[in-house]
Amino acid sequence: MPADLSPQRTAAEEAMARVIAETRHKFIDRLIVFGMELERDLPVIGTDAAGLAAIERAGRTAHTIAGLAKTVGFDELGQMARVLDTEIAHILLLPPDRIPVAALQDALDTFIELLVDCTES
Amino acid sequence: MTILAVDDEPLVLELVKSTLKLMGHADVTLAGSATEVLDIVAQGKLEISTFLLDIKMPGMDGIELCRALRQMPAHRNTPIIMLTAMTEKHFVDDSFLAGATDYVNKPIEATELGARMRVAQMIYNEQRRLNEASQVARELKVQVEARFQFDLEDAVTLEDLPRFIGVQAMENYLYRLGRLRQSQISAVGFQIAHVARLYGNCSGADFHFLLTDVGEAIFEGLRTTESIISYFGTGTFVAIIPRAATIDTDEVSARIAQVIDEFGIATSDEVPLDVQVVVTEPINGSIFATDPKAVANLAALRAREIGLKLPQGRLPADMARAG
Numbered sequence: 527m528p529a530d531l532s533p534q535r536t537a538a539e540e541a542m543a544r545v546i547a548e549t550r551h552k553f554i555d556r557l558i559v560f561g562m563e564l565e566r567d568l569p570v571i572g573t574d575a576a577g578l579a580a581i582e583r584a585g586r587t588a589h590t591i592a593g594l595a596k597t598v599g600f601d602e603l604g605q606m607a608r609v610l611d612t613e614i615a616h617i618l619l620l621p622p623d624r625i626p627v628a629a630l631q632d633a634l635d636t637f638i639e640l641l642v643d644c645t646e647s
Numbered sequence: 648m649t650i651l652a653v654d655d656e657p658l659v660l661e662l663v664k665s666t667l668k669l670m671g672h673a674d675v676t677l678a679g680s681a682t683e684v685l686d687i688v689a690q691g692k693l694e695i696s697t698f699l700l701d702i703k704m705p706g707m708d709g710i711e712l713c714r715a716l717r718q719m720p721a722h723r724n725t726p727i728i729m730l731t732a733m734t735e736k737h738f739v740d741d742s743f744l745a746g747a748t749d750y751v752n753k754p755i756e757a758t759e760l761g762a763r764m765r766v767a768q769m770i771y772n773e774q775r776r777l778n779e780a781s782q783v784a785r786e787l788k789v790q791v792e793a794r795f796q797f798d799l800e801d802a803v804t805l806e807d808l809p810r811f812i813g814v815q816a817m818e819n820y821l822y823r824l825g826r827l828r829q830s831q832i833s834a835v836g837f838q839i840a841h842v843a844r845l846y847g848n849c850s851g852a853d854f855h856f857l858l859t860d861v862g863e864a865i866f867e868g869l870r871t872t873e874s875i876i877s878y879f880g881t882g883t884f885v886a887i888i889p890r891a892a893t894i895d896t897d898e899v900s901a902r903i904a905q906v907i908d909e910f911g912i913a914t915s916d917e918v919p920l921d922v923q924v925v926v927t928e929p930i931n932g933s934i935f936a937t938d939p940k941a942v943a944n945l946a947a948l949r950a951r952e953i954g955l956k957l958p959q960g961r962l963p964a965d966m967a968r969a970g
Contacts, residue, residue, distance in 0.1 A: 538669060542757050545665040552658055589703055590656050593732040593753035597662065604754060611732065 550598035554645050560587050561641045564634060571631055573622035581625070584634055585614035591641075600644050606637055648771075649693050650764070653678040653712070654701035654730060662755060663699060663730075670761045681707035685715065688722070695725060697767045700747075702731040702738055710738075710745045717746035724774045726767035730755070788852075788915075795851035799843060802880035803855065808862045810869075810876050817877040817887065821932075821939040830933030834942040835886045835894070836950025837865050837903075840923040840957050842882030853914045858882075861924060864906035868899040868926075879947040882954065887943065890931060900926045925953050 564587060567580040588610035595604030610633060617625055650672055652663045660677045667675050676693060678684045681704060687693060698716060700709035707715075709729055716722045729742040732753035742750055748770060751763050797803050802814045812820065824832065839845065839861055846854055858878060865876060865884050872892040878884050888894065903924050913919045927949045932942045 541669050542666070545662070545669065549658060549662050549665070552661070556658060586705075589732055590659075593656065593659055593730075593755075594662070596754035597756070608732065 546598055549594075553594055553598045553600075554647075557591070557641050557645045560591065561638055561645065563587065564638050564641070568631055568634055568638070571634070572627055573625055577627070578618070578622070581614060581618060581630065584630075585611060585618065588614060588637070595644075600647075603640055603644050606640060610634070610637055648696040649674040649676045650697045650699060651676045651678065651684060651687065651693070651695045652699035652730075653681065653684045653704070653709070655679055655704045656701075659701070659730070659753070659755070663760070666755065666757050666760055667764065669757070670764065672764065680704060681709070681712040681715075684712060688716070688719065695722070696771045697764065698722075698725060698727045699751075700727060700729050702729055702742065710741050713742065713745040713747050724770075726770045728763055728767055791852045792850055795855040797851060797855075799846045799882070800880045802878055803858070805855075805859050805862045805878050808859065808876075809866050810874055811862060811866070812875060812877055814877050814879055817875065817885070817943060818940040820875060821887070821943060824932075824939060829939050829942075830931075831890045832887050832932040832942070833890045833892075833929035834932065834946035835869075835888060835896075835899075835929050836927040836946035836948075836953075837861075837884040837886070838925045838927075838950035838954035839882030840925060840954060842954065845882070845920060845922065848918075848920070849914055853920075857912055857920060857922060860907065860910045860912050861903075861922060864903045864910070864924065867906045868903040869894070877943070879943075881951060883947045883950050885943045885946045885950070887932075888929065890929075890933075894929065896926045896928055900924070925950065925957070927953065 564584060567583055570580040571577050571584070572580075588607045591607035592604055592611045595601070595607055597604075613633070614630075617630060650667060652660060652667075652675060654660050654663070657679070660679070664675045664677060676687065676695075678687060684698070684700075688695070698713075700712055702709040704712075709731075713727050713729070716725070716727065726748040727746065729739075729747045729750040730753055731738060731742070731750055739750060748767060749763050751760050804813050805811055821829065821832075839857075845857065849857060861882075862876065862878060862884065865886065866874075869876070869886055869888065872888045872894060874886045874888045876884060876886045903926070907922050907924070911919065912922050927946055930942055930946050930949070932939075934942070
């Protein structure tokens, strides 16, 4: 019988892996809610008060996802969330007439697609 | 001792709690907002060993919260670790400027969080040890001060000084000398210059230590004679010496000044004290046949009179000796 050459995990590592797996399940549930909220806000995004509030909400969602996605194994989603978080923070500092609404909607659309992929993983 | 973690995202809190628990930190308190943290702290029921603060939170953010905590005396030194998904430098800079001890990047990595927490706990333990030590020091200081509460005029007993006795003991000594031997002694007075000002600038303990140092300096100044010395209060010392002993008050005065310089007398707060002592010429004991203690009292009186007439500031060398 060939020797088992796979690296042995310590009890602490096993426990940590269980915590992460559990968090990952809960995170996926949250992603579904986040995806629905983003989809609802997508057409509202604009330069009026409601549009700016929608951008702010999207930024908060991206920030939350950026803080957790990589930890629970969604590296690509985490990376994109981080970029969006940073970009939206900059966008919110611009005068309303200079906000790239269409580009932001495109980016969020791609983000939602990736988010949905993650929930189906 | 609890670790207080705040984040507006419940999943992050859950992850932090589980991760810390796995690392042996069983006592973790969670809060969903800065306001909640401030409420918990205000209640004062928990002994918080470390704060973990998310930076970006609705309402008061983590940086403002950090600043608010640092303004509380109880948490001036409690480790504060910022949790941040922010990569921009100014968030990190602002955190440290607000008083943060460290920061952990999100997404959270168990090993990184563990390492930061270990450092934070070490800081906390060290801080606690120092606080306890300074508390003990404060209590000791109070005890010492209480022990050394006395008025400037009090003729306190200076212990552990060679050839020193109390005022009452000196009176008894003079009475017991007998008329013949009384005529064979002289009394020399010593006065600390500007003593009231020194007394006013010192704590009771500091002034007591000053008197002890001056007493030792006087003993050193008279080392070659068989003296008996006593402290009469108000910065006045009197030494009884054999009449036959010829003392050069200039030399005695210079030796006292030298010893005081070597001591470098200062307060417990390291504030140097300018201590100078004037010396009277010896007074012959035989002139007070009916009142043996009068010779000592006259020496004290003369020393005090000289002390009162002294100008402000450092004394010229020739004024340290006065007849």
